[in-house]
Amino acid sequence: MAHATGDLAGGELAGGDIEAYLEAHEQKSMLRFITCGSVDDGKSTLIGRLLYESKLVFEDHLTALAADSKTVGTQGGELDFALLVDGLSAEREQGITIDVAYRFFTTEGRKFIVADTPGHEQYTRNMVTGASTAELAVILVDARRGVLTQTRRHSYLVSLLGIRHVVLAVNKLDLCDYSEGVFEAIVEDYREFAAGIGLTDVTAIPLSALRGDNVTEPSPAMPWYSGPTLIGHLEAVDVSGEVLERPFRLPVQWVNRPDLDFRGFSGQIVGGSVRRGDPVRVVPSGRRTTVDRILVGDREVEEAVADQSVTVTLTDEVDVSRGDILAADSDPPGVADQFEAHIIWMDEHPMLPGRSYLLKIGTRTVGATLAHPKYKVNVNTLEHSAATSFELNDIGVCNINLDRPVAFDAYSENREMGSFILIDRFENTTVGAGLLHFALRRAGNIHWQAIEVDKGARSTLKGQRPALIWLTGFSGAGKSTIANVLEKKLHQLRRHTYLLDGDNVRHGLNKDLGFTDVDRVENIRRVAEVAGLMVDAGLIVISSFISPFRAERDLARGRVQEGEFIEVFVDTPLDVAEARDPKGLFRKARRGELLNFTGVDSPYEVPLNPDVHIDTTRLTPAEAADLILEHLAGLPPVGPGGTPH
Amino acid sequence: MNGLTHLERLEAESIQIMREAVAESERPVMLYSIGKDSAVMVHLATKAFYPGKPPFPLLHVDTTWKFRAMYEFRDTLVERLGLELIVHRNEECVERGINPFDHGSALHTDMWKTQGLKQALDRHGFDVAFGGARRDEEKSRAKERVFSVRSAQHGWDPKRQRPELWHLYNVRRSPGETMRVFPLSNWTELDVWQYIHREGVPIVPLYLAAPRPVVDRDGLLIMVDDDRMPLLPDEVPMIRSVRFRTLGCYPLSGAVESTAATLPEVIAEMLLTTTSERQGRIIDHDSSGSMERKKQEGYF
Known part of the structure; x- marks a missing residue:
């Protein structure tokens, strides 16, 4: 054996019956837990110790560990278990962990998956990620320092993410003379706080991870403690909870249709159980049917339960596709398109209220807009404070609007049915995560009144096809000049127009807005809304704004009907625009007197596929206007009744 | 938990990952190395899409230096399961006769495997590739995502990796980007062996x-x-x-x-x-x- 202590997995094997042993080991259960605490609390040491004690540290690793312990160890040349778990080389040198690492160990009774997350302040994102799949949390406290701000922060996140089982691991008791008084005081302090945030199942264990006290063996140094060891507790704790008693939920991942005789719906059950013959409902469509066959892999079964990946067939030919939920007929999930939710922001770029993101819930992805935050939560004090947007590692509450209804259960009822991620439409990055609490009643269920005088009627009267001509480009690119020429030309053609630009909007409608990214988004949102109403009035609207972000231009596009939005990229190289600088703005920005200036210290996202591309280094403003007119003329004419088709 | 054993939970999780990747990709492929982890992946894939066949081909990035027993095993398996197999050999290596004896293990591995893999993915336009890597194999893999984004040059940038919460995987890719998907992320070597034993997976x-x-x-x-x-x-x-x-x-x-x-x-x-x-x-x-x-x- 490589080392003297522990041998949790292989202990029974020597000389034993291997077949019986395998049989027993294949029946093990699994527990996923998260460890919370900082390096100072001895978290890495504890995990290293668990791996070591369960014999997952091999000789070659130990050799490397012994060598590393001498060069970068913090234990004076003794084995530094923390070095076993600190991952990427960059962070090993920095001495802090900067991501979520997953570790594995196994004992006689269970396999464990440990999400190891750093305790460092700005890494809320990592802890939330690790906690999202954990069934239990081990919260480490340094016995010398007691319950700290970060202990509260970790506990709040554990509670928010719906982990019901907590182990309070009071570590480093060897440095406090293994004092029962120290332990009891910390436990009392913690329980009071934990109960306040809904953590009621707390098991406190006095430890020394470094010395191995109460890790696998009861510590002779703490005869006053009669509770379980850490491993003993992790092996025995029952976290089965209520997921089995919850109503049946199966998010459909994949429609399995290998031939005309078989049409199955595949997915992982996230709540309750299902038997052959059970009545089920397809959500959101609401169609009712009955379960015919259930397959777990290639095996046909009578019943399947939560966590199993299955394929079911139904007795009726109902329409079911990826993203739908098959649910218990007697207790189906809610369906809504407006929610209040907790948001955890995970991206360097802040959340922009009003911008359209993608939201993935279960197996369905929809468009989503976030309203202004109601508040954000200070994770250290749990106080609420006002916020205009969410930044990296912020947690807060806001309303969400979806572009179509989705099925859901409240997160507190079912984690998988009430959680979602937010994805940036252009970068495709995961920018946030959220927990759904409840659906909002639509504001008085406003339905747009179908008025008889509609856009078609208005545009027919004007004899024109309404449009929104959207000029985008750098300051100084020539947008306003081209827009003016274009409006004159249209006017001569007896068209009804209106020109929206910074001058007539910034002084009135948007005079409360500055030039931060948040304000720029809001500026364009208002312009888009106004332009949308004007198009509805039958006008040809010309808008002239830098509008640097693709997402906002697409938002404007979404305010009008397809074909009505004409994106015109007024393409002037930055150096040319800066040389023109008609308003002296570049000079100000370069002197630092004007912040967030597009092209200087704020990005411009080039249109990917503009309807009209104008190279101002080659065309005069009049030629540019003609190019736009040509594009307009090439569009289909106004259809009968005035509605453009 | 729910009375399922650890192997049942691992199997269910891997199948969920495979179905998610296939549902959200256009041209998926499974990298097949003939080893025991590949054997388990193929076994899981046949379960995930049963009674249909896995809706993707297997890709073997060959070096011509595998054990003879591996080639035999590969061909028998593909034949028995009726799967599509693509074998790719880096032509430049074939031409130059790259081998571990004359060129050293580092160059041999880089040219046959690393470059060969990139060539094969580019040539066939695969956007999502399953791999059998596990997090317990090596310390730097402990933090690898289940769905790992790779640049158009197939590079792995730690900063581009996305947080993975619950079982919600973000499979979206920008133009040129591809994704490596590791359904066995949470398996250990022992789990793999126990599963092979329990299921009678051929190796x-x-x-x-x-x-x-x-x-x-x-x-x-x-x-x-x-x-x-x-x-x-x-x-x-x-x-x-x-x-x-x-x-x-x-x-x-x-x-x-x-x-x-x-x-x-x-x-x-x-x-x-x-x-x-x-x-x-x-x-x-x-x-x-x-x-x-x-x-x-x-x-x-």
Whole structure:
């Protein structure tokens, strides 16, 4: 054996019956837990110790560990278990962990998956990620320092993410003379706080991870403690909870249709159980049917339960596709398109209220807009404070609007049915995560009144096809000049127009807005809304704004009907625009007197596929206007009744 | 929890990952290395899409230096399951006769495997590729995502990796980007063996001990699998009872002396062993950051 202590997995094997042993080991259960605490609390040491004690540290690793312990160890040349778990080389040198690492160990009774997350302040994102799949949390406290701000922060996140089982691991008791008084005081302090945030199942264990006290063996140094060891507790704790008693939920991942005789719906059950013959409902469509066959892999079964990946067939030919939920007929999930939710922001770029993101819930992805935050939560004090947007590692509450209804259960009822991620439409990055609490009643269920005088009627009267001509480009690119020429030309053609630009909007409608990214988004949102109403009035609207972000231009596009939005990229190289600088703005920005200036210290996202591309280094403003007119003329004419088709 | 065993939960999770990747990709592929992890992946794939066949081909990035038993096993498996197999060999390596003896293990692995893999993915336009890597294999893999984004050049940038919460995987890719998907992320070597045992998953016989001709090279027992292997002047192959813990190119795969000729015996030995699985792989020996660097270069 490589080392003297522990041998949790292989202990029974020597000389034993291997077949019986395998049989027993294949029946093990699994527990996923998260460890919370900082390096100072001895978290890495504890995990290293668990791996070591369960014999997952091999000789070659130990050799490397012994060598590393001498060069970068913090234990004076003794084995530094923390070095076993600190991952990427960059962070090993920095001495802090900067991501979520997953570790594995196994004992006689269970396999464990440990999400190891750093305790460092700005890494809320990592802890939330690790906690999202954990069934239990081990919260480490340094016995010398007691319950700290970060202990509260970790506990709040554990509670928010719906982990019901907590182990309070009071570590480093060897440095406090293994004092029962120290332990009891910390436990009392913690329980009071934990109960306040809904953590009621707390098991406190006095430890020394470094010395191995109460890790696998009861510590002779703490005869006053009669509770379980850490491993003993992790092996025995029952976290089965209520997921089995919850109503049946199966998010459909994949429609399995290998031939005309078989049409199955595949997915992982996230709540309750299902038997052959059970009545089920397809959500959101609401169609009712009955379960015919259930397959777990290639095996046909009578019943399947939560966590199993299955394929079911139904007795009726109902329409079911990826993203739908098959649910218990007697207790189906809610369906809504407006929610209040907790948001955890995970991206360097802040959340922009009003911008359209993608939201993935279960197996369905929809468009989503976030309203202004109601508040954000200070994770250290749990106080609420006002916020205009969410930044990296912020947690807060806001309303969400979806572009179509989705099925859901409240997160507190079912984690998988009430959680979602937010994805940036252009970068495709995961920018946030959220927990759904409840659906909002639509504001008085406003339905747009179908008025008889509609856009078609208005545009027919004007004899024109309404449009929104959207000029985008750098300051100084020539947008306003081209827009003016274009409006004159249209006017001569007896068209009804209106020109929206910074001058007539910034002084009135948007005079409360500055030039931060948040304000720029809001500026364009208002312009888009106004332009949308004007198009509805039958006008040809010309808008002239830098509008640097693709997402906002697409938002404007979404305010009008397809074909009505004409994106015109007024393409002037930055150096040319800066040389023109008609308003002296570049000079100000370069002197630092004007912040967030597009092209200087704020990005411009080039249109990917503009309807009209104008190279101002080659065309005069009049030629540019003609190019736009040509594009307009090439569009289909106004259809009968005035509605453009 | 719900009364499911750890193997049942791991299986269900892997199947969920595979279905999610296939549902959100246009041209998925499964990288097939013929080893035990690949064997488990293929087994899971047949379950995930049963009664249909897995809706993607297997891709074997070949080096021409695998054990003969591996090629035989591969062809039998594909035939039996009726799967599509694409074998890719880096033509430049074929032309230049790249081999581990004349060119060294690092160049050999880089050109055949790393470059070969990139070529194959580009040529066929695969956007999502399943790989059998596990987080327990190596320290730098503990933080690898289940869905790992790769740049158009197949590079791995730690900063581009996305947080993965609950079972919600973000499979979206920007133009040119591809994704590596690791359905066995949460499996350990022991889980893999237990699952092979429980399910009767077929594996290459080289994993079981048998008398085989080997030579001792710098402490590694290398099997003389064919006559391409140049012997040193005083080297004579000796017959030893050996098995392999990992399989790759035969000149780069170290055998362990063993009498474990059945699966239970192999597992029994494994539970008592004191060296890690990757120790038999020559490429990992350089330094502790070596796997991380290889990943950034596009090695799986």
